[in-house]
Amino acid sequence: MTELLAGPIADRHQALGASFAEFGGWDMPVSYSGTVAEHTAVREAVGIFDVSHLGKALVAGPGAADFVNATLTNDLGKIGVGKAQYTLCCNDSGGVVDDLIAYLVGPDEVFLVPNAANTASVVAALTAVAPDGVTVTDQHRDFAVFAVQGPKSPEVLAAVGLPTDMEYMAFADAGLSAGDATYPVRVCRTGYTGERGYEILPRWDDAGAVFDALLSQVSAAGGLPAGLGARDTLRTEMGYALHGHELSVDITPIQARCSWAVGWDKPEFFGRAALLAEKEAGPKRRLYGLRATGRGVPRAGCAVLGGPGGEVIGECTSGTFSPTLKQGIALALIDTASGVGKGAQIVVDVRGRELPVEVLIPPFVPSHV
Numbered sequence: 001m002t003e004l005l006a007g008p009i010a011d012r013h014q015a016l017g018a019s020f021a022e023f024g025g026w027d028m029p030v031s032y033s034g035t036v037a038e039h040t041a042v043r044e045a046v047g048i049f050d051v052s053h054l055g056k057a058l059v060a061g062p063g064a065a066d067f068v069n070a071t072l073t074n075d076l077g078k079i080g081v082g083k084a085q086y087t088l089c090c091n092d093s094g095g096v097v098d099d100l101i102a103y104l105v106g107p108d109e110v111f112l113v114p115n116a117a118n119t120a121s122v123v124a125a126l127t128a129v130a131p132d133g134v135t136v137t138d139q140h141r142d143f144a145v146f147a148v149q150g151p152k153s154p155e156v157l158a159a160v161g162l163p164t165d166m167e168y169m170a171f172a173d174a175g176l177s178a179g180d181a182t183y184p185v186r187v188c189r190t191g192y193t194g195e196r197g198y199e200i201l202p203r204w205d206d207a208g209a210v211f212d213a214l215l216s217q218v219s220a221a222g223g224l225p226a227g228l229g230a231r232d233t234l235r236t237e238m239g240y241a242l243h244g245h246e247l248s249v250d251i252t253p254i255q256a257r258c259s260w261a262v263g264w265d266k267p268e269f270f271g272r273a274a275l276l277a278e279k280e281a282g283p284k285r286r287l288y289g290l291r292a293t294g295r296g297v298p299r300a301g302c303a304v305l306g307g308p309g310g311e312v313i314g315e316c317t318s319g320t321f322s323p324t325l326k327q328g329i330a331l332a333l334i335d336t337a338s339g340v341g342k343g344a345q346i347v348v349d350v351r352g353r354e355l356p357v358e359v360l361i362p363p364f365v366p367s368h369v
Helices: 010-015 035-044 064-069 116-129 153-159 204-220 228-238 272-281
Strands: 019-023 026-031 047-050 057-060 084-090 096-106 109-113 135-138 146-149 171-178 181-188 197-202 285-292 303-305 312-322 327-335 345-350 353-360
Touching: 010 204, 026 035, 026 228, 035 047, 035 228, 047 204, 047 228, 057 064, 057 116, 064 096, 064 109, 084 116, 096 116, 096 181, 116 135, 146 153, 146 204, 153 197, 153 204, 171 204, 181 204, 197 204, 228 312, 228 327, 285 312, 285 345, 312 345, 327 353
Parallel strands: none
Antiparallel strands: 019 026, 047 146, 057 109, 057 135, 084 096, 096 109, 146 197, 171 181, 181 197, 285 327, 285 353, 303 312, 303 345, 312 327, 345 353
């Protein structure tokens, strides 16, 4: 059995009484005070997540931005220096190797934040086609990542001297004040919760001091440290894709409703021909949201039926209890040939019991990013 990787502040999580579980090969904090309490803190006040397991990679050299633009799906030409962009690394068949955030530092430098388990695959895919002079460096353990999320997140950042008035998906390099010290960090106004929030990237060795300073201000604002449990309920309420669930090498951006992250007018990117063909023909399945209208919680892997006793028309990719709505919700890939769409009343097979659900297009709750 492969030993799980530990983040830079495992001691802090243990001291806070966190429960742990494996995620992407890393030993991750799942919850501290309870998923519902942590979820509610983010929706109503503020929470802090340690997501240092996320990958980091640097693409640098003459024309690095043009190179990234010719490989990943989204169009870097639509953003300027100092902005970040959600994008996808696809394979030749249009499947998604990973979804990631690209930080446009300059024409010769792009900083990438992929998912933990897929970092090596993204680095390898880019390295294999990188032109002379352009390097792709895995920096997984060079930086930590903390997400401060919720309506009170600006006051938390302001209290440690960080900028807060940036546009959505903009980033800046700044200094975080902690006691008598100042730590260099990159801060981006983004996140994975649907609330206003920021992701702060300090150096790996500075992670403990930076986390302590942020947590102190989160607590002062009535917030909580939050784990993977709340991260999952929050992102599911927003309908945000999780790789390995709503996106995978077998699930294309079109099927997952991520076409907006594809630069269709670009002359080249990984998987372009296959995705253009699927776009023209129409996908054989599409992602929808399911909201339980009866008592029960749909889960990933549950079969979706066209009606009571009906045929299987899809599968849940994620499912959870929504602390905000106080009911079960799910994301599901549904066959387009079934004719099922928004507003339909169908059922999910939850361990042999049929749970009635309503079909909708996410998000389940309003976005406040």
